[in-house]
Amino acid sequence: MFTGIVEELGEVVALEPRGDSARLTVRGAVVTADAGHGDSIAVNGVCLTVADAEGDSFTADVMKETLDRSSLGALRPGSRVNLERAVRADQRLGGHIVQGHVDGTGEVLSREPGEHWEVVWLSLPANLARYVVEKGSIAVDGVSLTVAGVTDDSFSVSLIPTTLELTTLGRKQPGEPVNLEVDVIAKYVEKLTAATVKGVSA
Structure with missing residues (x-):
């Protein structure tokens, strides 16, 4: 993990x-x-x-x-x-739970520079869209990020200077691919909820 x-x-x-x-x-x-x-x-x-x-x-x-x-x-x-x-059991969980099991790829759509940060919009595959929510967590090329905004087929993240300097996200240009991993907790909740609803319906 x-x-x-x-x-x-x-x-x-x-x-x-x-x-x-x-x-x-x-x-x-x-x-x-x-x-x-x-x-x-x-x-x-x-x-x-x-x-x-x-x-x-x-x-x-x-x-x-x-x-x-x-x-x-x-x-x-x-x-x-x-x-x-991989994180050790005695370390702080500084980002969020990332399995390293990529769910799919997206593409950098645009970069909007700010005074001390950048807002980056990325495409969002349809099969992953339901797991991405505003202020939720997502891993982009392995970087734990908070979703700043979301549409049906895209989402945005705000990158601080440290992220821009110390990761590949500071260099990615529109059109380049990125690996996406959605929050695994959201997938478990979906499965458990579906099973519960199915049981009630039966």
Whole structure:
């Protein structure tokens, strides 16, 4: 599990296609400092398992399901990525519960600079729209954010200087894809409520 608080901006070293999967190598001194085989590291919000760690880089296998649901397949050597290690039980939950299981991708629609922040609008897939509410939480490329505004097919977030400087969201331009993970609690509530309603109807 993760919290959506990015620890560092890493850099893609290689993305090697392997049929219906790929092997990704990423450089990141902070997240690899104590990384070992089998550890979990979120790359742009996608939970990946460390297959090998050497020096300041780690390698992970990316399966077809992950390539289909996320934007990782579009990465190239030199691409910057958000990195976060799995949270420990004794750490503060600084953002919100982020599983690293991307629900789909959106696209940056526009950027509206303010004096000390930016409002960014992003597209919202129809199958995820019901889980996104104003002032709710959403992970965008692994960054825990609060939804500032929402329409039927888009939502906005306000990015503070720290987020603009220390994550990829400060660099994303209109038309570029982002990984989206909605609040898992909303999905559980929907399922439990549906089961209750079904039971009452029966």
